[in-house]
Amino acid sequence: MTGLDWGQFLAIGVVTVVVAPLLGRYLAATFRGGPAPGDRVFLPVERLAYRFTGIDPDSSQTWKGYAIAVVAFGAVSTLFLYAVLLLQGVLPFNPTHAPGMSPALSFNTAVSFVTGTDWQAYSGETQASYLAQMAGLVVAQFTAAAVGISVALAVIRGISGRARTIGNFWADLTRSLVRVFVPLSVIAALVLVSQGAVQNFSGFRTATTVAGGTQHIPGGPVASMEVIKLLGTNGGSFYGAGGAHPFENPTGFTNMFDLLLVIVLPFAIALMFGRLIGNRRQGRAIAAVMAILFVGLTLISMQAEAHGNQLLPTRVSQLASSHNIGGSMEGKESRFGPGGSALMTVGTMGTTAGATDSSLDSYTPIGGAGAFVAILLGEVSPGGDGGGLYSILVLALLAVFLAGLMVGRTPEFLGKKIRASQMKLIIAYVLALPITILVLGSLSLVMAVGTRSILNPGMHGLTEVTYAFASSAQNNGSAFAGLSANTPWYNTMLGLTMLIGRFVPIVLALAIAGSLAGARVHARTRATLDTTGPTFVAFLLGVILIMGGLIYLPMLILGPIGERIVG
Amino acid sequence: MRRQLVTSIVMLLGLTVVLGFGYPLVVAGLAAVGFDHQANGSLVYRGGKLVGSSLLGQSFTDSSGNPLPRYFQPRPSAAGAGYDASASGASNLGPSNPLLIGFVPGVNTVGLNGRPSATNPFATKADPACVPTNPKGSPVTSPAPGQRYERGPNGSYVCDPDTVPERAIDYRQFNGLGAGAPVPIDAVTASGSGLDPGISIDNALDQATRVARVRHLSGGQVVDLVNRYTQGRQLGFLGEPTVNVLELNLALDRLR
Numbered sequence: 001m002t003g004l005d006w007g008q009f010l011a012i013g014v015v016t017v018v019v020a021p022l023l024g025r026y027l028a029a030t031f032r033g034g035p036a037p038g039d040r041v042f043l044p045v046e047r048l049a050y051r052f053t054g055i056d057p058d059s060s061q062t063w064k065g066y067a068i069a070v071v072a073f074g075a076v077s078t079l080f081l082y083a084v085l086l087l088q089g090v091l092p093f094n095p096t097h098a099p100g101m102s103p104a105l106s107f108n109t110a111v112s113f114v115t116g117t118d119w120q121a122y123s124g125e126t127q128a129s130y131l132a133q134m135a136g137l138v139v140a141q142f143t144a145a146a147v148g149i150s151v152a153l154a155v156i157r158g159i160s161g162r163a164r165t166i167g168n169f170w171a172d173l174t175r176s177l178v179r180v181f182v183p184l185s186v187i188a189a190l191v192l193v194s195q196g197a198v199q200n201f202s203g204f205r206t207a208t209t210v211a212g213g214t215q216h217i218p219g220g221p222v223a224s225m226e227v228i229k230l231l232g233t234n235g236g237s238f239y240g241a242g243g244a245h246p247f248e249n250p251t252g253f254t255n256m257f258d259l260l261l262v263i264v265l266p267f268a269i270a271l272m273f274g275r276l277i278g279n280r281r282q283g284r285a286i287a288a289v290m291a292i293l294f295v296g297l298t299l300i301s302m303q304a305e306a307h308g309n310q311l312l313p314t315r316v317s318q319l320a321s322s323h324n325i326g327g328s329m330e331g332k333e334s335r336f337g338p339g340g341s342a343l344m345t346v347g348t349m350g351t352t353a354g355a356t357d358s359s360l361d362s363y364t365p366i367g368g369a370g371a372f373v374a375i376l377l378g379e380v381s382p383g384g385d386g387g388g389l390y391s392i393l394v395l396a397l398l399a400v401f402l403a404g405l406m407v408g409r410t411p412e413f414l415g416k417k418i419r420a421s422q423m424k425l426i427i428a429y430v431l432a433l434p435i436t437i438l439v440l441g442s443l444s445l446v447m448a449v450g451t452r453s454i455l456n457p458g459m460h461g462l463t464e465v466t467y468a469f470a471s472s473a474q475n476n477g478s479a480f481a482g483l484s485a486n487t488p489w490y491n492t493m494l495g496l497t498m499l500i501g502r503f504v505p506i507v508l509a510l511a512i513a514g515s516l517a518g519a520r521v522h523a524r525t526r527a528t529l530d531t532t533g534p535t536f537v538a539f540l541l542g543v544i545l546i547m548g549g550l551i552y553l554p555m556l557i558l559g560p561i562g563e564r565i566v567g
Numbered sequence: 568m569r570r571q572l573v574t575s576i577v578m579l580l581g582l583t584v585v586l587g588f589g590y591p592l593v594v595a596g597l598a599a600v601g602f603d604h605q606a607n608g609s610l611v612y613r614g615g616k617l618v619g620s621s622l623l624g625q626s627f628t629d630s631s632g633n634p635l636p637r638y639f640q641p642r643p644s645a646a647g648a649g650y651d652a653s654a655s656g657a658s659n660l661g662p663s664n665p666l667l668i669g670f671v672p673g674v675n676t677v678g679l680n681g682r683p684s685a686t687n688p689f690a691t692k693a694d695p696a697c698v699p700t701n702p703k704g705s706p707v708t709s710p711a712p713g714q715r716y717e718r719g720p721n722g723s724y725v726c727d728p729d730t731v732p733e734r735a736i737d738y739r740q741f742n743g744l745g746a747g748a749p750v751p752i753d754a755v756t757a758s759g760s761g762l763d764p765g766i767s768i769d770n771a772l773d774q775a776t777r778v779a780r781v782r783h784l785s786g787g788q789v790v791d792l793v794n795r796y797t798q799g800r801q802l803g804f805l806g807e808p809t810v811n812v813l814e815l816n817l818a819l820d821r822l823r
Contacts, residue, residue: 177586186594210625316749324767334809
C-alpha cells in the first residue's frame with residue numbers, strides 16, 4: 001500500500017467518525033417520537049401520506065402484526081416488480097428497446113431488489129428499460145432500505161422498551177423515507193452529477209469515434225439510482241459494470257464519496273440505537289465492533305491488491321510509483337488504482353450493498369477473501385441499513401448468553417433476562433443462513449446445471465459458486481461475476497436463497513424482540529455483565545469470528561486459502 | 568392480513584409515483600440547471616459531430632482491429648469486442664486463470680497428456696508462459712491427447728495473444744521497447760468497466776516516442792501534450808493520476 005492509499009483510508013475513517021455521530025443524533029431525534037428536526041417541512045408530507053394510505057401512525061403493532069405487514073409489503077412489491085420486468089418490452093419509457101425479461105430472470109431480479117440484495121443476473125444497458133429501472137428497481141431500492149431501518153427500530157423498541165407492542169411498520173417506513181432517504185438522495189445525486197454521473201432520458205447516442213468506428217453512448221437516470229443503491233446499502237447498478245462504469249463513478253472523489261454513502265448510515269444507526277435506549281456507550285460499543293471488523297478486512301484486501309498478482313512475470317511492472325499505478329489491475333479502473341478499488345469494494349462488502357467498483361473475480365485470492373469473509377461473518381461490518389444493527393444485536397444476545405454460561409449467571413442484555421425461549425430463536429437465526437448457503441452451494445457443485453456456469457477453473461471456480469450463495473443469503477448481491485448466473489437453476493435457487501436470507505432473519509429478529517417486549521427490566525447490580533466496555537467489545541468480536549470460522553473455514557480452505565497456497 | 572395487503576398496494580402505488588417518477592425527474596431537472604454537460608454524458612464534439620464522451624474510453628484501431636500507431640492506445644477492454652459502451656464489463660478472469668497469466672509451471676500448467684505438468688510444453692522462445700491455440704484460433708487451456716494445435720512458420724506453437732505475458736510482448740514491440748523493458752501493469756490488463764478512459768503516465772510516456780515518430784513531431788511536443796492531459800489526484804490524494812486518451816488524441820489531431 002502506498003502512502004496515498006493510507007491517506008484515502010484515513011480520510012474515510014475521519015469523515016465517518018465525524019459524520020456518523022451527527023447523523024446518529026438526527027436519526028435518534030427523528031425516530032424517538034415527539035417533535036423532530038424539520039417537522040415544518042416533513043410533517044405535512046407525512047400527514048398527506050397517512051391520509052392517502054389510510055394509516056393511523058399512532059397505532060402500535062405487536063411483533064406478529066409488524067412482521068405480517070413487512071411480509072405483506074414484500075410480497076406485493078415482489079409481484080409488482082415481477083410484472084414490470086416481465087412486461088417491460090411492451091411498456092412505455094423504453095428508449096433502449098429492452099425486451100421483457102424471462103420469467104426466471106424476472107423472478108430473480110424482482111426478489112433481488114425487493115430484498116435489498118441487488119444481485120444482477122442481467123446487464124442494465126440492454127436488458128432493463130428506463131421504466132423498469134426508475135419505477136421498478138429504484139422504488140424497490142428505497143423501500144428495501146426503509147424496511148431495514150423500520151425493522152431495526154422495532155427490534156430496538158422490543159429489546160429495550162417496556163411496552164408489549166413494537167411500533168407501527170407503516171409509520172416507520174414513511175418516516176424513514178420522508179426524513180432520511182429522499183432528502184439525502186436528492187443532494188447526493190447532484191454531487192455525483194457534478195462529477196460526471198449522467199442523469200438524462202435520451203437512450204443511446206451514436207458517436208463516430210476518432211478512428212472512424214461507432215460507439216453507442218448510453219444515457220439514463222443513472223445518478224438518481226446510483227445514490228439510493230449506495231445510501232440504501234442495496235448495490236444494484238444502472239449499468240452492467242456497476243460502480244466501475246465511468247458514468248456511475250466518474251472520479252477518484254466519487255469513489256470515496258460512494259463508499260461514504262454506503263457506510264455512514266449503518267454506523268449512524270448503531271449510534272442512534274445507543275441514544276434511543278438512553279445508553280450512548282452501548283451504541284458506541286456496537287459501532288466499535290463494526291468498525292474493527294471493517295478496518296481489518298479492508299486493510300487486508302487493500303494490502304493484497306496493492307501488492308499485485310504474484311503469478312505475473314516480474315517484467316510486468318506492478319510496483320506503484322508517481323507515474324505507475326501498479327498492483328493487481330485486472331478488472332480495475334485506472335482512476336481508482338488497486339488501493340482505492342479494494343477500499344471501496346471490500347469496504348462496501350461489510351454492508352449489504354456489495355457495491356463493487358472493480359471485478360472481484362479478478363482479485364488476488366486474499367484480496368477476494370476479504371470481501372468473502374465480510375459477507376460470511378453475517379454482514380455486521382457495519383452491515384446494511386438496519387440489517388446490520390439487528391444482526392449484531394442478535395449476536396450480542398448470543399455473546400451475553402455465552403458469557404453468562406462462563407460465569408454461571410443468568411444472561412441479561414439491557415436489563416432483560418435472556419431465557420430458553422429467546423435462545424431457541426437466536427440459534428435458529430444464527431444457523432438459518434449458513435445451512436441455506438452450504439446446502440444449496442454444495443448442490444450446485446455436484447450438479448451439471450451448477451458447474452456448467454463456472455468460468456474460472458479449479459479452486460477459484462468453487463469460490464464463484466459458494467460466493468454466489470453467500471452473497472444472496474446475506475442480501476449482499478456482489479458476485480464473482482465470471483459465473484454465468486442467468487440460467488433457470490441459478491435464477492431460481494439464488495432467488496429462493498435471497499427470500500430466505502431476507503425474511504427469515506427479519507421474522508426471527510422481530511420474534512426475539514417481541515418475546516422481550518414488555519419483559520421486566522432488572523436494575524443493574526454489581527454482578528451484571530457490563531455490555532458497553534472494551535471487554536464486551538472484544539468478547540463480541542471473538543464470538544463473531546469464532547462462529548464464522550467454525551461454520552465456514554472448510555469452505556474457505558477449499559476456496560481462496562487453497563488458491564493462495566497453491567498459487 | 569387482508570388489510571395489510573390493501574395498505575401495501577396503496578403504499579406501493581403512491582411510492583411508485585413519487586419515487587419512481589417524481590424523484591428522478593426532480594434530480595434530472597436540478598442537474599440540467601447546474602450540470603447540463605455532465606448530466607448528458609460529458610459528450611465531446613469535433614466539427615459539430617459527436618465523437619464520444621470524455622469519460623468513456625474508445626478504440627483507436629483500423630477497420631480490421633489493428634491498433635493505429637499514430638494514436639495513443641487505451642487499455643485492453645473486455646466490453647464486447649472492445650470499448651463497446653452498450654456492453655460494459657470486465658473479463659472476470661481469476662488471478663490464476665491461464666487465459667490471464669498464461670501457463671505458469673506448477674500452478675496451472677497442463678501437459679500434452681492432459682495431466683498437471685512441472686514445465687510448460689507449449690513454451691516458445693519469446694513466451695515461456697505460452698497458451699497454445701487450436702487451428703480455429705481459440706486458446707486451449709485443457710490440452711488432451713488428440714488435440715490439434717496451430718503452428719507458426721518455424722514450427723512453434725501459436726500463443727493466445729490475450730494473456731498478460733503476450734500483451735507485454737506486443738506492447739514492447741509496438742512501442743519499440745527492448746525485450747527486457749518493464750511494462751506498466753495497466754497497459755496489459757483489462758479494466759472493470761471495459762470503458763476506462765485513462766492510462767497511467769508511464770504507459771503514456773512509453774507510447775509517446777512511437778506517436779512522435781509516426782507523426783513526425785518532436786518527442787518534447789508529445790510529452791508536453793501528455794502532461795497537459797494528465798488528470799492529477801483530486802485534492803492531492805483521491806484516486807490515481809491518469810492520462811485521458813480521447814482528449815489527448817484529439818489534441819494530437821488538432822496539432823496539424
